[in-house]
Amino acid sequence: MNASRLLAFVGATLFAGSVFAAEPAMDRGEYLFRAAGCGGCHTDEKNKGPALAGGAAIKTPRGTFYAPNITPDPTYGVGRWSEADFFRATREGLNPDGAHYYPSFPYASYTRLTDDDLRALWNYLRRQAPVTQASRPHELPWYVRSRSLLSTWKALYFTPGAWQPRPDKDETWNRGAYLAEAVGHCGECHTPRDSLGGPRRGLHFAGTREGPDDSVVPNITPDKKTGIGRWRKSEIIEYLDSGMTPEGDFAGDVMAEVIDRSTSRLTPPDREAIAVYLLSLPPVEHAVRKEKKKPAKGKDAFGF
Amino acid sequence: MKKNTAVGMLILGSLELLGTAAYAESDPEDIIKYRQNVMKANGAHMAAAGAILQGKVDYKKDLAYHAKTLQTINSDIPALFPKGSDFGDTKALDGVWAKRADFEKRAKDTRAKADAFVKAAGGDTKAALAKFKELSDSCKACHKDFRKEEK
Known part of the structure; x- marks a missing residue:
């Protein structure tokens, strides 16, 4: 990153006015913002809502959530927040008043972001256009309406703190782990949850039939039968880039959005790092796909 | 002779009508299955073309055939989604029928891209x-x- 910035700087200085100057190195905050997919929840793209001013409904088995306005608007957004407020939100899952956020805001993953990356993200957010638009309140069943319950949830499932690289693994693996676990927060959808909404033990990245908006989220551990164990590294990279599976099918729905918004915009080494990391996970046999239905009712063996 | 031809035409015409009627009464599950098979073929030709273009395999001479097939398959995708084929073992979202104009716009774009x-x-x-x-x-x-x- 530093090297490319230096190059861009040298380029811009030497070739000011030429094609080189037209391509500034991407801001680190913007890169992280895309990789983390913030806009996926905070922008209501379905209804062509203004960027980051609050998202479309996210239906889950535990209620319908609306990601709030995170533009720098002082009244409706985060315009009055300090950097410390932003750190507390992402790292500890607390709002500036000290109330707990619901884990639909994936702070269980974002807590692993490094200080430098959180700072870069915050600087990027602060530069966005403020939008005067109130956030929609979540629509929750009575039994999860009390935010004090969330301290129990946190005690059970949440360990705050930045990602610590594993010294026994190489740089690519560590980068992939950081991107998949912290920034890309893959597990927020791909890990099944228990009845209290916490990640189920032993099923990390193993898929769920209870994904957001009633979707079935596939098992992305390298299990040969039920996961992506038959995918080659190059095929995972291709999928994260173009959305094409080894069979030539194309991602749809939420994952197509994730690919458009995040993974296709990563650098090729970052996509490769994610693939390396996924293939290194312990394979978990966990079938989530629906059994194919029997052929139509009321017909004899000849189909009449 | 002329009369025979006319009768022949009439019979052919009736057969065609029968054919249309049979199609209209297709079991929705059969239509869904059919479109899934066609879409699988679509994907298979995409994967094959991709492998050639990325230099993974040396079948450059077959590229035109894959491209032509993709063009044929994608010439009328909305026809694979007739009314009434929304209920069953399908991953098609309601928007295919509820937002038909948007859906057809997308399909038109795919057709243009396949032509290109x-x-x-x-x-x-x-x-x-x-x-x-x-x-x-x-x-x-x-x-x-x-x-x-x-x-």
Whole structure:
């Protein structure tokens, strides 16, 4: 990153006015913002809502959530927040008043972001256009309406703190782990949850039939039968880039959005790092796909 | 002679009507199955073309055939989604029928991209790959709006 910035700087200085100057190195905050997919929840793209001013409904088995306005608007957004407020939100899952956020805001993953990356993200957010638009309140069943319950949830499932690289693994693996676990927060959808909404033990990245908006989220551990164990590294990279599976099918729905918004915009080494990391996970046999239905009712063996 | 021809035409015409009637009464599950098979073929030709263009395999001479088949399959995708084929073992979202104009716009785009790919497939690999990528993006764009990842 530093090297490319230096190059861009040298380029811009030497070739000011030429094609080189037209391509500034991407801001680190913007890169992280895309990789983390913030806009996926905070922008209501379905209804062509203004960027980051609050998202479309996210239906889950535990209620319908609306990601709030995170533009720098002082009244409706985060315009009055300090950097410390932003750190507390992402790292500890607390709002500036000290109330707990619901884990639909994936702070269980974002807590692993490094200080430098959180700072870069915050600087990027602060530069966005403020939008005067109130956030929609979540629509929750009575039994999860009390935010004090969330301290129990946190005690059970949440360990705050930045990602610590594993010294026994190489740089690519560590980068992939950081991107998949912290920034890309893959597990927020791909890990099944228990009845209290916490990640189920032993099923990390193993898929769920209870994904957001009633979707079935596939098992992305390298299990040969039920996961992506038959995918080659190059095929995972291709999928994260173009959305094409080894069979030539194309991602749809939420994952197509994730690919458009995040993974296709990563650098090729970052996509490769994610693939390396996924293939290194312990394979978990966990079938989530629906059994194919029997052929139509009321017909004899000849189909009449 | 003329009369015979006329009778023949009439019979042919009636047969055709019968055929249409039989189609209209197709079991929705059969239509769904049919379209899934056609879409699988669509994917298979995409994967094959992709492997050639990325230099994974040396079947450059077959690229035109894959491109042509993709063009044929994608010439009328909405026809695979007639009214009444929304209920059953399908991943098609309600929008396919409820937002038909949007759906048809997407399909039209895919058709245009498949046409462009056919034209580029005979030329140099780089240009063909660029058109292939545009076609890929069009497939994904339609799946994004109109297909459930799994349900």
